[in-house]
Amino acid sequence: MNSTNFRTALLVFTVLFISSVSLTAQDKDGKTIYPGAVWPDDHGNHIQAHGGGIIKLGATYYWFGEYRAKDNLPEFRYVGCYSSTDLVNWKFLKKIQFPDPENLGAGWVLERPKVYYNNRTKKFVMYMHLDDRSYKFARVGVAVSDKVDGEYKFVKSFRPLGLESRDIGQFIDDDGTSYLVFESRPTRGFYIAKLSDDYLNVAEQTCFISAPLEGGAIVHYNGLYYAIGSALTGWDPNPNKFATAKSLEGPWSEFKDIAPPESKTYGSQSTMLIKVAGSKDTTVIFMGDQWRPSSQWDSRYLWMPVEIGEGKLKLPEPKPWKLNIKTGQVKVENK
Template identity: 65%
Template sequence: MKYSSPIKRLIILLVILIPNLGLAQSKNDTIKPTEVWPDKQGNHIQAHGGGIIKVGSNYYWYGEERKKGLDTNYRYVSCYTSKDLVNWTFKNDVQIAKPDSVLVHWVIERPKVYYNKQTKKYVMYMHVDGGVKDPVTGKIAGGYAYARVGVATSNKPTGPFKLIKTFRPLGHESRDIGQFIDDDGTAYLVFEDRPFGFRIAKLSDDYLNVEKEMSLIPAHMEGGAIVHYKGLYYAIGSALTGWSPNPNKYATALSLSGPWSDFKDIAPPETNTYGAQSTMLIKIVGTKQTTVIFMGDIWKPKTQWDSRYLWMPLEIGEDKLWLPKPQPWTLDVKTGEAQVIPNGK
C-alpha cells in the first residue's frame, strides 16, 4: 500500500511522538508510601532492605531482589537509578555467586554500597548468613549462625560486583547492617551484634575493612540507621521481632561515640511504625531547606515480591524525631522541600 507524502509525514511524526508521550505520562512527582511503587518500566521496585547513595547528580538505590523466578543457586542485589528520588529506572540485578563451598543455602540481606573517591571503587557491604557446612563434619548448621558481612567491589555503580570476602567486623557477630556517611564524608557501618546491641564502626580508608568501633548502643535492636542533623546524631532501630513490625525507636548523641540518650518512640507505639521497619535515613540538603527521609520496609514474608516501602519526611530537630502518618507527598531534591499532600489529594 502506498501513502501520499502528507500521510507519510504524519506517520513519521506519530512514531516519534508516541514514545515520548508515553515517557512523559510515566513521570511521577509524588511518593505514595505503602502503595506499589512502579519503576519507569512499570514494575514494582524490588530493592528491599536497601540503601541509597548519590554520586554526581544520580541517586543509586540498591536492595534485596525478591522477584519471582530467580535462579536459587545465586542471590541477587538490584540496582535502580534516579535524579529526583521519585522516578526510578531499573539498571540490573547484580549476581552474587557463592564465595566458597562453606556456605550452603546462604542469604544476602540489606546490601549497602559506598563510593570511595580515592580508589574510585564502589564497595558493597551485605549481611551474609544462612545454613553453613562444617568443614570437618560436613554437617550443615541452620539458622543465622554465620552472622558475617560480605564485601564486594565494582568499577561502576551498576556492577558487575565481585565478592571478595566475608568476615565478622572487629570479631563481632553481624546480622542486620546499615550505612552512614557523615557530613565530612567519613563512612561508617552499623551492625547488629546479638545479644549485645548494635555497633557503629568506622570503615578503613579504602572501605574494604572495618577499622574502629565508635560506639556500642546496648539495645536489642536491628535495622539500624543514623543521620547527623544540626549538630546532633539520631540513631533509629527496630526491635527483634522477625518479619513482624514493632514500634521503632530513636536515641540521640552529640558524638557517634556517645553517650546516647534513652530510646523513644518515633511514632505512636500502637501503629507498630505503621507496619514498617527502618532501613535508612536519607538527608537531602537543598537550597532552601534540609529534609530527612525515613526509609522503611513493609515486609510481606509470604509474598516477598509484594513487600512495600514507607518513605516519609521526618519531623526532626532539637533532640526530637517523629514519623508522621503515611500520606502521599512531593519532594524537590534541588530545594530540599518536601510537601505532604493533605488527605492524599
C-alpha cells in the same frame, strides 16, 4: 470499642488503605511518593530493592537492595540497582547476581546490601549480611566494582570487630567519613564502626549502643546525631525507636518511639535515613520496608519525611507527598 482499640483500628485501616493504592495512582503525575503502594520503575515493574541503601554521586542517587523477584533462580541471590535524580522516579539499571560465595548451602542468605564509593581507590564497595539458613554464620560480605552498576566481584567475608553481624546499615557523615552499622545478638546491641581507608574492612569501633535493636539508621542534623532502630521481631513490624547524641561516640540518650507504638511504625521497619539538603530547606526521609514474608517480591516501601529537630524525631502518619529535590522542600497531601 474503647478509645485505644479505636485508634489502633484506625491506624491499621490507614496503612491498609495506603498500601492498596493502585499502580495508576502511583504513576499518576511522576512527582508523588505513595507510601506502601506499588512503586514502579521505568519499566513499570515494582522496584526490587528491599532492605536497601542509597548513595549519591553528583546529582544522581543510586538505590541498592535485595532483588526478590518471583522468578529468581534458587541457587543465586540478587541485588537490585536503580538510579534517580529526584528520589521519585527510578531507572532500573541491573540485578547483580551472586552465587553462594562461602558454600553456605541451600537457603543461604544475602540481606541489606549497602554500597559505598571510595574516593581514594576509585572503587565501589558493597557490604552485605551473609548467613546460612540457621543464621549462625553471621558475617558481612564484601564485593567490589569499578562502576556503580558494574559487576561486583566478591572479595571476602568477615566478622567486624570479631563479632557476630546480622542486620547492617550504612552511614556517611557530612565530612565523607564512612561507617558500617551492624547488630550483634550476643552483646545485645548495635555497633557503629569506621571503615578502613580502602573500605574493605572496619578500622575501629566508634560506638557500641547498648540496645537490642536492628535495622540501624543514622542521620546528622543540625548538630545532633539521630539513630533509629527496630526491635528483634523478625519479619513482624514493631515500634521503632530513636536516640540522639552530640557525637557518634556518644553518650546516647534514652530511646523513644518514633510513631504511636500501637501503629508498629505503620507496619514498617527502618533501613535508612536520607538527608536532602536543598536551597531552602533540609528534609530527612525515613526509608522503611513493609515486609511480606510469604510474597517477598510484593514487599512495599514506606518513605516519609520525618519531623526532626532539637532532639525530637517523629514519623508522621503515612500520606502521599511530593519532594522538590532542588529546594529540599516537601508537600504532604492532606488526606
